[in-house]
Amino acid sequence: MRVAIAGAGAVGRSIAQELVAGEHQVMLIERDSAQFEPHTVDQAEWVLADACELASLEEAGLQLCDVVIAATGDDKVNLVVSLLAKTEFAVKRVVARVNNPANEWLFTAAWGVDVAVSTPRVLAAMVEEAVSVGGLVQLLTLRQGQANLVEMTLPDDTPWAGRPVRDVKLPRDAALVTILRGGRVIVPQADDSLEAGDELLFVASAAVEPQIRAAFAQI
Numbered sequence: 001m002r003v004a005i006a007g008a009g010a011v012g013r014s015i016a017q018e019l020v021a022g023e024h025q026v027m028l029i030e031r032d033s034a035q036f037e038p039h040t041v042d043q044a045e046w047v048l049a050d051a052c053e054l055a056s057l058e059e060a061g062l063q064l065c066d067v068v069i070a071a072t073g074d075d076k077v078n079l080v081v082s083l084l085a086k087t088e089f090a091v092k093r094v095v096a097r098v099n100n101p102a103n104e105w106l107f108t109a110a111w112g113v114d115v116a117v118s119t120p121r122v123l124a125a126m127v128e129e130a131v132s133v134g135g136l137v138q139l140l141t142l143r144q145g146q147a148n149l150v151e152m153t154l155p156d157d158t159p160w161a162g163r164p165v166r167d168v169k170l171p172r173d174a175a176l177v178t179i180l181r182g183g184r185v186i187v188p189q190a191d192d193s194l195e196a197g198d199e200l201l202f203v204a205s206a207a208v209e210p211q212i213r214a215a216f217a218q219i
Contacts, residue, residue: 001024001025001066001067002024002025002026002027002064002065002066002067003019003024003025003026003027003065003066003067003068003069004026004027004029004060004062004065004067004068004069004085004091005026005027005028005029005068005069005071006029006051006068006069006070006071006072006077006078006081007029007030007051007070007071007072007073007077007078007097008028008029008030008035008036008037008046009035009071009072009073011071011073011097012028012030012069012071012072013028013037013040013041015069015071016028016041016044017041020041020043020044025045026041026043026044026045027044027045027046027047027060027061027065028041028044028045028046028047029047029049029051029056029057029060030046030047030048030049031048031049031050031051033048036048047060051070051072051077051081052077052080052081052084054084054088057084057085057088057089058089062084062085062089062091063089063090063091065085065089065091066091066092066093067091067092067093067094067095068081068082068085068089068091068093068094068095069094069095069096069097070082070085070094070095070096070097071097072097073099074099075098075099075100075103075106078096078097078098078099078107079096079106079107079111079113081096082094082096082107082111082112082113083111083112084112085112086112086113086114087112093114093115094112094113094114094115095113095114095115095116095117096111096113096115096116096117097117098116098117098118101118104116104118115141115142116141117140137150137151137152138150138209139151139201142203146205147173147203147204147205147206148203148204148205148206148209149201149202149203150201150202150203150204150209150212151199151200151201151202152199152200152202152212152213152216153197153198153199153200154194154195154196154197154198154200154216155196156196156197157196158194158196158216160194160216161194161195161196162193162194162195163193163194164190164191164192164193164194165188165189165190165191165192165193165194166190166191168194168215168216169215170202170211170212170215171204171208171211171212171215172208173204173205173207173208174202174203174204174205174208174209174211174212175202175203175204176188176200176201176202177201177202177203178200178201179192179194179198179199179200179201180198180199180200180201181195181197181198181199
């Protein structure tokens with residue numbers, strides 16, 4: 001997979017290092033010469049250019065990329081990069097970093113964004129997930145808000161301990177996709193039993209999240 005990352009700051013370089021380790025082709029686009037440091041991710045292709053300029057993106061070969069990640073520290077730049085990637089270069093997947101949560105509403109398909117990642121929201125969700133037992137925690141928004149990745153940890157006194165997954169009556173637009181148990185990642189099957197302390201990961205529309213809570217409040 002060929003991935004272009006706009007912004008070679010700490011965030012962009014970290015993403016690039018992870019993708020390079022996964023044997024993907026990575027191109028970092030940076031307009032600030034002070035942050036143009038190819039030695040920090042020497043397996044990536046580096047381009048000194050303004051990612052908001054159409055000609056620069058065309059010259060860099062953005063049309064050959066499968067994914068574009070707008071990872072700068074400026075939300076306006078990330079929106080422009082996303083829009084150009086989607087409308088001018090028909091990039092299949094555009095991921096954008098949201099720096100200011102107040103701007104999150106802008107990061108939609110109208111601006112070419114397929115997935116918006118709000119760092120403050122993700123960090124808050126991680127903190128909430130670490131201390132929340134029995135409640136439903138939103139970890140990630142998918143498909144411009146059409147669905148969410150949400151997590152629930154079963155408390156020690158859960159009435160669901162020992163009960164099979166098939167007994168859980170989830171609403172139509174929700175799916176239990178993973179059970180995290182100790183160091184294991186379990187793809188749930190109908191006959192698998194639930195245990196206290198299980199971390200349950202669901203993909204669900206926001207509208208049915210209350211019904212997921214209700215499903216685990218009773219048997």
